Amino acid sequence: MTARTGPIPSVWARGQREPDQPALSRAAIVREAVAVLDAEGIEALSMRKLGARLNAGATSLYRHVATKDELMELAVDEVAAEIHVPPADSPDWRAAATEAAGSFRATALRHPWISSVLGQAGLAYLGPNLMSFSERLAALFTAVGFPEPHRAIDTLFSYVVGMSTTEAAWLTTVARSGETEAAFVSRLMPAAREAVAGHDHLAAAYATDPGDPVAIRDAKFAYGLDVVLDGLAMRLPG
Amino acid sequence: MTARTGPIPSVWARGQREPDQPALSRAAIVREAVAVLDAEGIEALSMRKLGARLNAGATSLYRHVATKDELMELAVDEVAAEIHVPPADSPDWRAAATEAAGSFRATALRHPWISSVLGQAGLAYLGPNLMSFSERLAALFTAVGFPEPHRAIDTLFSYVVGMSTTEAAWLTTVARSGETEAAFVSRLMPAAREAVAGHDHLAAAYATDPGDPVAIRDAKFAYGLDVVLDGLAMRLPG
DNA sequence: CCGACGTTGCGAACACCGTACGCATATGGG
């Protein structure tokens, strides 16, 4: 009948809820989930921990979210709102495409856990933010004059997704080590050198000093992006 | 989480001895793990089930494999052996690159679980098969005459990885439904149409009858691959 | 004002999971 451990629930203490700590809602749950994912990574997100963060029991979340997978889908769509796509009437289409691609990459690197989710679910999600992202892209590439705009979009964003998820996964590994990227790289070098031994072309690439990892990644992404845009430009009529 | 000092230990550095044919060996474990992953997907692979399949207890596997993550790394390298890269002296470099890209994609679609692993770990793995895959690519693109061969490789395979992992994730979702791809698509259509409502450019793309899904995916991959190769061709001297 | 009802929170429980530990057994070298 009465609880045996913990404070005895009192009628007087039970009355009101904090107004600034709002009731459990789907939006609040998704927001907090994204916060946990960003701060501690995908393997740290459990329903129990998320419930505790919201001053709620673990199973209470299931009143607002059907399953953890659904929650992840909602989290992805939440983050998709951050991706910026220039308007369709942008004067310079290459600059516009570069902006959209860069915005996608920046979002992926800000929330590296999406690479895990994308690997498991692909782009089959139908959330409103992802849809409007796709719509803006379609509008842009159609206005540019591509005869098959969705083909061009798929090509461009396959590259962007491939590069971004690889980078995000790498950054996740680095983050898990608790070190800076440069420190982690130098600690990984012995194993890498051994693995590369006997492979002449790879060894050559590993011979030169790498330099600032962030600048290298930025340059690598920009290079590939230019390659893809060059290839796409050839498909433009005129 | 915990930062450590000293070189990062690599799975590949640790020795393994190879007696005649014991029931339990690292090779046998990895082979069986790949079989389970192919047949039942990544979420169906547990150490207990894998042990049972090998007529062994779950914890016996830990005599040959340090952790499940390490086992996944070994599994990835195992299937990496299937990827074919033409020799460096191939006469037609575009055909050679197309062959390598297609072989990667085919391997990814044969083992769709790798997209999940790639999303979590990226390409930081240093297994011998992955290394020799990279080495062959480097040899090919160097022989072709690319001034920055690893840049070209990174660009091409970012596209290939992005497209392949998206496809693999999609096929995983389809497989989980137990239906054919066409049946699953048609069952998904109502939700897709609703999500697309109000987005004119997307709705237009959804209006036409899709046709055979396999042929569509093949054509999409080939289109993007040609785009990337066109962009790369512009970087070739001469 | 009050009672019925749909909604929400939640504690307990279930069936798993990865894996650390310690003990039993098998094997091979001196």
Add this chain to the structure above:
DNA sequence: CCCATATGCGTACGGTGTTCGCAACGTCGG
């Protein structure tokens, strides 16, 4: 033959996602 080492594995610990049934609550018809 004996001992050292390698290998198998039963048990257990601390987690996981999720189901279920019950209690408390807000709302609204009467």
